Amino acid sequence: xxxxxxxxxxxxxxxxxxxxxxxxxxxxxxxxxxxxxxxxxxxxxxxxxxxxxxxxxxxxxxxxxxxxxxxxxxxxxxxxxxxxxxxxxxxxxxxxxxxxxxxxxxxxxxxxxxxxxxxxxxxxxxxxxxxxxxxxxxxxxxxxxxxxxxxxxxxxxxxxxxxxxxxxxxxxxxxxxxxxxxxxxxxxxxxxxxxxxxxxxxxxxxxxxxxxxxxxxxxxxxxxxxxxxxxxxxxxxxxxxxxxxxxxxxxxxxxxxxxxxxxxxxxxxxxxxxxxxxxxxxxxxxxxxxxxxxxxxxxxxxxxxxxxxxxxxxxxxxxxxxxxxxxxxxxxxxxxxxxxxxxxxxxxxxxxxxxxxxxxxxxxxxxxxxxxxxxxxxxxxxxxxxxxxxxxxxxxxxxxxxxxxxxxxxxxxxxxxxxxxxxxxxxxxxxxxxxxxxxxxxxxxxxxxxxxxxxxxxxxxxxxxxxxxxxxxxxxxxxx
Numbered sequence: 001x002x003x004x005x006x007x008x009x010x011x012x013x014x015x016x017x018x019x020x021x022x023x024x025x026x027x028x029x030x031x032x033x034x035x036x037x038x039x040x041x042x043x044x045x046x047x048x049x050x051x052x053x054x055x056x057x058x059x060x061x062x063x064x065x066x067x068x069x070x071x072x073x074x075x076x077x078x079x080x081x082x083x084x085x086x087x088x089x090x091x092x093x094x095x096x097x098x099x100x101x102x103x104x105x106x107x108x109x110x111x112x113x114x115x116x117x118x119x120x121x122x123x124x125x126x127x128x129x130x131x132x133x134x135x136x137x138x139x140x141x142x143x144x145x146x147x148x149x150x151x152x153x154x155x156x157x158x159x160x161x162x163x164x165x166x167x168x169x170x171x172x173x174x175x176x177x178x179x180x181x182x183x184x185x186x187x188x189x190x191x192x193x194x195x196x197x198x199x200x201x202x203x204x205x206x207x208x209x210x211x212x213x214x215x216x217x218x219x220x221x222x223x224x225x226x227x228x229x230x231x232x233x234x235x236x237x238x239x240x241x242x243x244x245x246x247x248x249x250x251x252x253x254x255x256x257x258x259x260x261x262x263x264x265x266x267x268x269x270x271x272x273x274x275x276x277x278x279x280x281x282x283x284x285x286x287x288x289x290x291x292x293x294x295x296x297x298x299x300x301x302x303x304x305x306x307x308x309x310x311x312x313x314x315x316x317x318x319x320x321x322x323x324x325x326x327x328x329x330x331x332x333x334x335x336x337x338x339x340x341x342x343x344x345x346x347x348x349x350x351x352x353x354x355x356x357x358x359x360x361x362x363x364x365x366x367x368x369x370x371x372x373x374x375x376x377x378x379x380x381x382x383x384x385x386x387x388x389x390x391x392x393x394x395x396x397x398x399x400x401x402x403x404x405x406x407x408x409x410x411x412x413x414x415x416x417x418x419x420x421x422x423x424x425x426x427x428x429x430x431x432x433x434x435x436x437x438x439x440x441x442x443x444x445x446x447x448x449x450x451x452x453x454x455x456x457x458x459x460x461x462x463x464x465x466x467x468x469x470x471x472x473x474x475x476x477x478x479x480x
Contacts, residue, residue, distance in 0.1 A: 026072060026086065030065045033090065037061045050409040052476045053338045059324045060339035064288075065090075066327040071256055071287050078254030080216030085256060088217050089194040093163045104159065111349035112159035113388065117167055117365055120148055120183065122357045124170040126200050126235055139169070141357040145176035147374055151355060152190060154384045162193040167365065169357065172203040184211055187218045196221060198260050202239060204246035209253035221260040221290055222246060226270035227279070234262075244284070251285045259289035263332070265304070268311040272318040281328055291315065291332035295366040295422060296453065301443055303456045306422075309464045313471070316416060337418035338476070342404050345420055346396035347388035349405075360440055361387050363396050367421045367428070368444040369437035392435040396420060399427055414472040417464050425457040 040046050041054040041061075068085050071077055077085070105111050121142035143151075155161035168174075171183045187195050194217050201222035204212075212218050225231040228240040250257045259280060261271055270276055271291070280286045293312065294305045307315065316335040322328040323336075331339065344351030345364035354362045359374035371392045377383070387393075399420070404412040417423035432448065439445035447453050 023073075026069070029086070029090075030069050033065055033094075034062050047341070048408060049341070050412060050476045053341075053412075053415070056320070056336070056338040059320070060329070060331065060336065063323040063327050063329040067287050067329045068256075070327075076251060076254060076285065077256055078213040078216065080214055081254050081256055082216075084194065084216035084218075088162075088192060092192055093194050113161070113347040113349070113351050113353060114159075115161060115163040115165055115352045116151075116155060117165040117352060117354045118143070118148070118151065119167045119169055119354075119356045119365075120171065120186075121174040122169045123173045124168055124200070125173060125202060126170070126239065142169075142174060142176075143355075143357055143359060143374075145179045145181045147359060147378070148176075148186065149189065150378065151374060151384070152186075152193075156190075156193075158383070158385055164190075164193060164195050165352075166195055166197040168198065170200055170203065171197050172199060172208065184208075184215070187212075187215050191215070191217055193217060195219075198223070200235065200239070200243075201246040202242045204249055206249050206253070209246075209249035209255055212250070212255045213253040219256045219258060219287075220250065221258045221288075223260045223262070224280070225262060225264075226267040226276065230267045230270055247284050247286070256287050257285075259286050261289055261291045262294055263291050263307050263311075263315060264294045265307050265311060268307055268315060272315060277322070277328070288329040289331075291319070291330065291335070292366075293332060293334050296457070297366060297368055297421075297447065298441075298443055301447055301453075303453065303460070306460065309460070309467045312464070313467055316468075316471075334419055334423070335416070337415045342415045342418040343396075343400050343420050346393040346400070348397050348400050353388060353393070356440060358440075360438075362440065363393060364420070366419075368440035369432060369448070370440060371435055371437060390435075392431070392437060395431045395434065399424075399431070410477065412477065414465070414469055415476075416468040416472055417461070422457060423461055423464060425454065425461055429454060 038058055041058045042051070045051065045054055047054070068090070072082055072085065122139040123142070124139075152161075152164060155164075166183060166186075174183045175181070183197070197218055197220045199220050199222060201220065204220065204222075212220070222243055223235070224240075224243060225234045231240040231243065232238065247257060263271060280289070293307050293315075296303050296306060312335065315332070319330050319332065319335050322330045333340070333344065337343070341350065345353070345367060347353040347363075352364075354365045354367075355374060356362065359376075360370040361372045361374060361377075362368060362370045371390050372387045374387075377387055401407075403418075403424075404415060407413075421428045437448075439448060
C-alpha cells in the first residue's frame with residue numbers, strides 16, 4: 001500500500017478523537033470510512049478476490065458503521081460508550097489496527113491474527129441444552145489472572161492486538177482466587193482495547209450495567225434462542241424475562257449491546273422472522289447480532305440439532321438482505337464467510353484462535369482439539385507466536401490458503417461452506433489424525449472416534465455442496 005493511502009488511514013483514525021462530540025463530524029467520519037473501504041475493496045480489489053466477495057465485505061463493513069451511527073444518533077449511549085465505539089473500536093481496532101497490521105505485513109510477509117477468543121472460566125449459572133462448552137455451576141476451572149493478562153500482553157506486543165472476545169462459561173462469574181480480580185477489572189486494565197463479551201445476560205444488574213457504561217470499551221452479546229418459548233426451552237424457565245431485564249439495564253445505563261443467537265433446525269423460522277427483527281432491533285435496542293449455527297460439539301452433541309442445508313441457504317439470504325438493504329449487522333461465520341475471506345480459525349492472517357479456561361490453545365471455539373497449552377508453553381519459554389506456528393495450526397492454514405485465501409478468483413472454492421470441522425469434515429479428520437490432537441473434554445474425545453457422527457457430517461457436507469455450489473459458481477465466480 002502506498003504512502004498516500006497509509007497517510008489517509010492515519011487521518012481517518014486520528015479524526016476519531018474529534019468526532020465524538022460533534023454530530024456532523026461523526027457523520028463525516030463514518031462516510032469517510034465507508035468511502036475508504038469501498039475504494040479498496042471494490043475499485044482496487046487489493047485482495048484479488050471475486051468481485052462479489054468484495055461487495056459482500058463492503059456491505060458488511062457498511063452495516064457495522066451504520067449500526068454504530070444509529071446507536072450514537074439515538075442518544076441512548078453513555079459518553080464513555082460513544083468514545084469506546086468511535087475512538088477505541090473504529091479508531092484503535094478497525095482503522096488503527098489495519099494500519100499496524102500493514103507494518104507487520106511489511107516485516108513478516110503476512111498479516112497476524114486480528115483477535116483471539118478467551119474463555120477465562122468454565123463456571124456458568126445456567127446449564128443450557130447442547131452447550132458447546134458443557135458449562136455449569138459446579139465447574140471451577142479458570143485461567144489465573146497472571147496467565148490471562150500475560151496472554152493479552154503478548155498479543156498486544158506481538159501483533160498490536162486491540163480486540164479481544166470473551167466467552168465462557170459465564171464471563172461475569174470469573175473471579176481470580178489470588179487477586180480477586182473480575183472480568184470487569186480486565187476491561188479496565190486494557191482501556192485502549194475493545195472487548196466483545198458473550199454472556200447469558202442474567203447477571204447484568206443495574207450496578208454491573210453502570211460499570212460497563214463507565215468503562216465504555218465493552219459490548220455484551222446476550223444469548224437468545226428466539227423469543228420466549230425458544231429461549232426458555234433451551235436455557236431454562238424464566239431466562240427470557242431475565243434477559244429482557246438485563247437489556248433494559250444496559251439500555252438505561254447507555255451500554256451498546258447485541259445478540260448471540262444459536263441457530264438450530266428448530267428455531268430458524270423464528271430468528272429469521274420480521275417479528276424477531278422488529279422486537280430486538282427496533283423495540284429493545286440491540287445494535288448487532290452474531291448467529292452461531294449449532295455445532296455438534298459439547299454437552300450431548302448431536303447432528304439432529306444442526307440447521308438443515310435448506311435452512312442454511314435461507315439464513316444466508318436473510319442475513320445478506322439485512323446487511324445490504326437494512327444496514328443491520330447480523331452475521332455468522334458460515335453464511336457470511338465471504339466477509340471474512342472464509343474460515344478464520346488457527347490464527348490465519350486476519351483471523352483468530354481460541355484459549356480456554358485450562359489454557360488449551362485451539363484453532364477455533366468450535367474445534368475442541370489442541371496440541372499446545374499456555375501454562376506448558378510459558379514454562380518452556382515459548383510465546384504465542386510459537387504456539388500459532390505449530391504443525392497443527394500451520395496445516396489448517398495451508399488448507400485455508402488452498403481453499404481460497406491465497407488462490408486467484410477463478411480457483412476459489414465455496415466460501416458458503418467455509419467451516420473446517422463441519423463443512424469440510426474429511427479434511428479435519430485427516431489433520432487431526434496427523435497431529436494426534438488432544439480433545440478438550442470427554443465429549444470431544446467421543447466425537448473424534450464416533451463412526452456414525454463422522455459419517456453423518458461427511459454426508460451433510462455432500463448435501464451442502466449440492467445446494468450451494470451452484471450459488472457459489474454462478475453468483476460469485478460468475479461475476480468475473
